[in-house]
Amino acid sequence: MLNYKIVNAKLKDVDILNSIKLVTMIDDLADESLSYEEKDKIKKSVSKNIELNSEKYKLIQIESKVAGAYLVLPYDDGYIIDEIYLFKEYRNQEIGSSIIKKIMNDYDNLYIWVYQNNKDALRLFKSLGFNTVVEGRTMILKYDKVYNTIKDKLESIKLGYRDKKDNKYTIYNQNFRDNFYLQSPKQLLESKIGCVFDQVELERELITKLDTDCRTYFISYPSDDADMAHAFLIYKDSKKYYWLENAWLKYKGIHIYNKKDELLNDVLKKYVASIPNGDYRKVRLYMFEKPRYGINYARYLNHCISNRSIKIK
Numbered sequence: 001m002l003n004y005k006i007v008n009a010k011l012k013d014v015d016i017l018n019s020i021k022l023v024t025m026i027d028d029l030a031d032e033s034l035s036y037e038e039k040d041k042i043k044k045s046v047s048k049n050i051e052l053n054s055e056k057y058k059l060i061q062i063e064s065k066v067a068g069a070y071l072v073l074p075y076d077d078g079y080i081i082d083e084i085y086l087f088k089e090y091r092n093q094e095i096g097s098s099i100i101k102k103i104m105n106d107y108d109n110l111y112i113w114v115y116q117n118n119k120d121a122l123r124l125f126k127s128l129g130f131n132t133v134v135e136g137r138t139m140i141l142k143y144d145k146v147y148n149t150i151k152d153k154l155e156s157i158k159l160g161y162r163d164k165k166d167n168k169y170t171i172y173n174q175n176f177r178d179n180f181y182l183q184s185p186k187q188l189l190e191s192k193i194g195c196v197f198d199q200v201e202l203e204r205e206l207i208t209k210l211d212t213d214c215r216t217y218f219i220s221y222p223s224d225d226a227d228m229a230h231a232f233l234i235y236k237d238s239k240k241y242y243w244l245e246n247a248w249l250k251y252k253g254i255h256i257y258n259k260k261d262e263l264l265n266d267v268l269k270k271y272v273a274s275i276p277n278g279d280y281r282k283v284r285l286y287m288f289e290k291p292r293y294g295i296n297y298a299r300y301l302n303h304c305i306s307n308r309s310i311k312i313k
Contacts, residue, residue, distance in 0.1 A: 001094045002062050009057035020069055020085045021046045077239040078109025110143045133256050147254045150206040154246045160193040168193050177297040184293040196247035200231045218304035220284040285310040
């Protein structure tokens with residue numbers, strides 16, 4: 001990677017900042033599809049934006065030459081990378097990812113925006129730990145320090161279960177309810193294999209150590225064949241709610257919501273949809289406290305459903 005340095009932009013840099021912002025706005029909006037009036041409107045908007053924020057920009061310099069620029073502004077409950085741009089000759093040399101990592105260390109609750117058709121940028125931001133908050137032609141992604149702090153430990157765990165004789169199973173069989181016992185987080189990190197109930201307790205411990213408010217929930221779905229169940233954890237910051245999922249592979253990762261009810265209803269709908277002929281009216285939801293490690297399935301189930309029942313809207 002080329003050596004670069006970051007310097008504060010000055011009023012004299014307005015022209016180069018204007019050109020950078022115009023390339024970002026017009027090129028990514030598919031230049032050929034825009035009318036003269038639309039382009040003119042964008043140019044005026046860009047000029048006003050630069051006039052207001054020129055001295056908030058940072059210039060990226062390589063050997064005293066301007067290689068690009070970036071801008072971080074207040075947004076929602078944190079900050080957003082409103083612009084990050086490198087001239088073509090300086091791309092694909094890890095400069096952009098290096099700068100984004102630096103910004104990630106400097107700001108809490110960090111967002112970034114990107115056009116949906118910019119697949120390369122989307123791949124880069126997601127590889128750095130950003131997750132989608134707003135879908136659409138212009139997408140908003142958010143970096144969450146809580147999840148990215150514990151992500152590696154969670155990803156080391158395989159889905160399955162372990163019995164008290166230390167036998168490990170990657171396929172759930174009819175003996176699961178007889179053989180299952182709840183591992184402690186320490187045991188799970190040693191065995192590297194656990195079902196959703198084990199994994200939620202590891203998530204609880206890791207997140208609690210980060211002084212982050214979290215809650216755990218248990219979904220029960222009685223059926224004629226068997227009682228199906230799932231557990232999951234949510235946490236929150238100043239404004240957002242996060243569903244953390246590691247065992248349900250289809251939805252592995254974090255999912256971000258503005259309201260807790262929105263989160264809970266989304267999880268329930270996804271869960272019922274995963275059941276053939278699932279009936280939303282049958283599902284039951286409970287918020288449960290930390291169980292005792294080492295208990296069997298029957299005692300774990302009893303612990304969860306004897307906790308607080310949540311009314312489903």
